Amino acid sequence: MEWYYVAIGLLxxxxxFISIGVPIPFALVGASLPFLWxxxxxxxxxxxxxxxxxxxxxxxxxxxxPLFVFLGxxxxxxxxxxxxxxxxxxxxxxxxxxAYGSIGACxxxxxxxxxxxxxxxxxxxxxxxxxxxxxxDKRLSAxxxxxxxxxxxxIPPSLILLFFGIVTDTSIGKLFIAGIIPGIILxxxxxxxxxxxxxxxxxxxxxxxxxEKVNFRFVFFAFLPxxxxxxxxxxxxxxxxxTPTEAAAIxxxxxxxxxxxxxxxxxxxxxxxxxxxxxxxxxxxxxLAGSALFGFVVEYYGIPEEITKHIAQMELSKYxxxxxxxxxxxxxxxxxxxxxxxFITLPTLFPLIExxxxxxxxxxxxxxxxxxxxxxxxxxxxxxxxIQGIANKDITILDxxxxxxxxxxxxxxxxxxxxxxxxxxxFLTRD
Numbered sequence: 001m002e003w004y005y006v007a008i009g010l011l012x013x014x015x016x017f018i019s020i021g022v023p024i025p026f027a028l029v030g031a032s033l034p035f036l037w038x039x040x041x042x043x044x045x046x047x048x049x050x051x052x053x054x055x056x057x058x059x060x061x062x063x064x065x066p067l068f069v070f071l072g073x074x075x076x077x078x079x080x081x082x083x084x085x086x087x088x089x090x091x092x093x094x095x096x097x098x099a100y101g102s103i104g105a106c107x108x109x110x111x112x113x114x115x116x117x118x119x120x121x122x123x124x125x126x127x128x129x130x131x132x133x134x135x136x137d138k139r140l141s142a143x144x145x146x147x148x149x150x151x152x153x154x155i156p157p158s159l160i161l162l163f164f165g166i167v168t169d170t171s172i173g174k175l176f177i178a179g180i181i182p183g184i185i186l187x188x189x190x191x192x193x194x195x196x197x198x199x200x201x202x203x204x205x206x207x208x209x210x211x212e213k214v215n216f217r218f219v220f221f222a223f224l225p226x227x228x229x230x231x232x233x234x235x236x237x238x239x240x241x242x243t244p245t246e247a248a249a250i251x252x253x254x255x256x257x258x259x260x261x262x263x264x265x266x267x268x269x270x271x272x273x274x275x276x277x278x279x280x281x282x283x284x285x286x287x288l289a290g291s292a293l294f295g296f297v298v299e300y301y302g303i304p305e306e307i308t309k310h311i312a313q314m315e316l317s318k319y320x321x322x323x324x325x326x327x328x329x330x331x332x333x334x335x336x337x338x339x340x341x342x343f344i345t346l347p348t349l350f351p352l353i354e355x356x357x358x359x360x361x362x363x364x365x366x367x368x369x370x371x372x373x374x375x376x377x378x379x380x381x382x383x384x385x386x387i388q389g390i391a392n393k394d395i396t397i398l399d400x401x402x403x404x405x406x407x408x409x410x411x412x413x414x415x416x417x418x419x420x421x422x423x424x425x426x427f428l429t430r431d
Contacts, residue, residue, distance in 0.1 A: 003301045003302055003303050003306045004306070006035050006297070006301045006303065007301075007303050007306075007307075009031075009034070009035060010031050010032070010035065010294070010297065010298070013030065013031035013034070014027055014028065014031040014294075014344070017030050017031060024287060024290070024336075024340045024344075025283070025286040025287040025289070025290040025291075026286075026290065027290075028287075028290035028291055028293065028294040028343075028344070029290045029293055029294075031294065032290075032293045032294045032296075032297045035297050035301070036293070036296075036297055039300060060243075060245060061162075061165075061166060061172065061243070061244065061245055062166065062288075063245045063248075064162060064172075064243075064244045064245040064247075064248040065159065065162060065163075065281070065284065066277055066281045067245065067248035067249055067251070067252050068113070068114050068157050068159060068162070068248050068251075069114075069115065069159070069277050069280050069281065070252055070273060070274070070277040071112060071113060071229075071248065071251050071252050071255050072112070072113030072114065072115050072118045072119075072122075073118070073272075073273040073274075073276045073277050073280075074252070074255050074256060074259045074265065074270075074273050075109065075112060075113060075122065075225075075255065075259065075263070076113075076118055076121065076122040076273075076276075077259075077265065077269040077270075077272050077273045077276070078259040078260075078263030078264055078265040078269060079263050079264050080222075080225050080226070080258065080259060080262065080263040081105070081109055081122040081123060081126065082126045083218075083221075083222040083262075083263070084105045084108050084109065084123075084222050084223070084226060085101055085102065085105040085123055085126050085127050086126075086214065086218075086222065087214065087218060087219045087222035087223060088100070088101030088102075088104040088105050088108075089101025089102070089105075089127075089130075089211070090211055090212065090213055090214045091213070091214055091218075091219040093213070095198070095205060095206075095207065095209075096194055096195075096198055096205045097209060097211075098127065098130060098131050098134055098136065098209060098211075099131065099136060099140065099141075099144055099194045099205060100191060100194060101127070102123060102127045102131070102144050102145055102148055103144060103148050103151075103187060103190045103191055103194070104187075105123045105127070105148075106119055106120075106123050106145070106148030106149055106151045106152065107148075107151045107155060107183070107187045108223070108226045108230075109122060109123055109151075109152060109226070110151040110152035110153075110154070110155035110158075110183065111155055111156075111226055111229075111230035111234075112157075112225075112226055112229045112230050112233070112251065112255070113152055113157075114152060114153060114156075114157045114158040114159035114160070114161075114162065115152055115153070115159055116149045116150050116152050116153045116338075116372070116375050116382070116383060117149065117375070117382055117383065117386055118149075118152070119148070119149035119150075119151065119152035120145060120146060120148070120149030120383045120386045120387060121149075121386055121390070123145060123148060123149070124145040124146075124148075124149065124386065124387050124390050125390055127141075127145060128141060128142070128145055128387065128390050128391055128395075129390075131144075132391075132394055132395075134206055134209050134211070135206040136204065136205060136206065137197075137201065137203070137204035137205070138391075138394065138395050138399050138403075139395075139399045139400075139402050139403035140194070140197055140204045140205070140403060141395075141403070142387050142388070142391065142395050142399055142400040142403040142404075143400070143402075143403025143404045143405070143406065143407055144190075144194065144403070144407075145387050145390075146376060146381075146383040146384055146386070146387045146400055146403065146404050146407075147190060147376060147383075147404050147407030147408075147410075148190065149375075149383050149386070150372035150375060150376065150383065150407075150411075151183060151186065151187060151190075153338070153368055153371060153372055154179050154182060154183045154186060154365070154368050154369065154372065155179060155180070155183035155184075155187075156175075156176035156177070156179045156180060156183075156233070156234060156237075157176055157233055157234075157244070157247075157248070157251075158175075158176065158179060158368060159339070160338055160339075160342065160367075160368050160371050161175040161176060161179060161364060161365075161368055162175075162244065163339060163342045163343070164342060164346065164364045164367055164368065165364070167342060167343065167346045167347060167350070168346060168350050168360055168364070170360045170361060170364060171361070172244045173237040173238070173240075173243075173244060174361050174429045175361055175364045175365075176234065176237055176244070177234070177237070177238055177428045177429050178361050178362070178364065178365050178425045178426065178428065178429050179365055179368065179425075180234070180428060181424055181425065181427065181428065182365055182369075182414065182418065182424055182425055185414065185417070185424065186369075186410065186411070186414050189410040189413070189414065190407060190410060192410075193406045193407060193410060196406075197406065221262055224258070224262070225254075225255065225258035225259075225262060225263070228254060228258070229251050229254050229255050229258070232247065232250055232251055232254060233247045233248070233250075233251045236250065238428075256270075284339065287339065287340065287343065288343065291340075291343030291344060294343075294344065295343075295347045298347060298348060299347070303348060304347060304348045304349075304350075304351045305351065307348060307351075307352070308351045308352055308355050311352055311355070312355060318356035318357055318358065319419075321352055321353075321355075321356040322353075322356060322358065322419075325349055325352060325353070326366075326370060326415070328345075328349070329341070329345075329367075329370040329371075329373075329374070330370070330373065330377075332345070332374075333370065333371070333373060333374025333377055334374070334377045334378065334379060334380060334381075335379070335380050336374070336380070337374070337375070337380065337382055338371035338374055338375060341371070341374065342371070346367075350363075359422070359426065361425065361426065361429055362418070362422050362425050362426055365418060365425040366415055366418055366419075369411055369414055369415050369418075370415070372411055373408060373411050373412070376404045376407065376408055376411075377408070378397075378401055381401075381404075383404075384397060384400045384401060384404070385397070387400050388400050
């Protein structure tokens with residue numbers, strides 16, 4: 001069977017299954033099986049399914065995924081995230097402290113948790129009602145917290161960077177390190193948006209916030225867990241002391257300690273953290289297995305190589321190829337969530353990036369920002385619905401969408417900045 005028939009068939013079946021509501025992991029398997037049966041009989045294909053599932057989860061580096069998810073859940077279930085937010089906004093006296101504090105807390109949370117949705121839920125659950133109570137514009141409030149959660153997937157550790165490294169066989173440690181400077185710059189951009197919004201609409205930010213200030217001791221112990229855990233994870237990877245999996249394991253142990261002694265973690269909340277991690281990993285497990293089977297069929301028919309060969313014949317410049325891929329992700333990001341996109345599309349499209357001559361680590365950062373854009377774009381922007389769900393009837397989904405527009409512009413500008421000066425991402429990774 002010709003490769004293009006397989007490519008069209010795989011894509012068509014996948015879209016059909018997704019459109020009728022089949023969960024993405026099962027849609028991947030359902031789309032793969034008819035083409036798997038053209039090269040294997042039924043009994044052999046069953047064995048292939050089992051082998052793909054087994055091969056996926058004996059990968060040592062994948063052990064870091066449940067550990068990072070568990071770490072984030074521990075902080076979310078304890079009150080470490082709440083204390084971090086309070087330290088940011090109650091520890092400063094500037095106008096707009098709650099807004100700046102939300103971005104700061106999201107960035108701080110991102111230093112220990114790699115999930116955008118968990119970041120928005122944890123900080124948004126505390127900050128949104130507080131900001132509305134203080135008199136902040138609802139669109140500004142929603143935009144800050146929906147976009148702020150995306151910092152969790154750029155500032156290391158990041159699950160998207162982790163999955164990118166697994167799919168493309170790129171150093172996860174270097175990917176994490178490469179995200180530090182872009183993450184800091186993006187945080188500053190988000191601070192600037194609040195400042196500009198305040199200048200353009202003076203009523204968007206209350207002139208006076210009636211909040212009780214906290215002392216230095218409170219601020220110190222609020223920042224301590226985040227600083228220590230983040231420093232342990234990043235420094236141990238950067239200096240080659242530990243692998244990402246080992247760093248994640250150490251981070252979990254230290255987080256349990258801080259969550260219990262400083263975060264009010266109870267036995268019930270601890271069990272809830274484990275249960276939430278198991279639910280997340282249940283989905284990720286079958287998604288990874290389904291994508292492995294899908295990838296096996298794609299690789300067998302040589303679809304990535306054929307696409308790369310035909311693109312090469314078009315004699316496009318490297319930036320034309322990059323723009324084509326980015327536009328593809330802008331569009332597909334409106335309908336799929338980042339983890340699914342990573343495992344479905346990257347095995348096919350990454351060879352184009354290699355052919356064009358872009359560094360894998362640099363593109364990993366650009367790709368992660370594209371995934372940040374994906375969770376903020378309707379109709380299936382996860383963070384939009386997370387924040388609207390927290391707000392319930394106080395904020396409409398349209399308010400959230402309008403609120404994130406300036407932050408989407410900042411994300412696009414960040415990509416442009418990385419294209420203009422790649423060393424922003426690559427500087428810390430140089431030997």
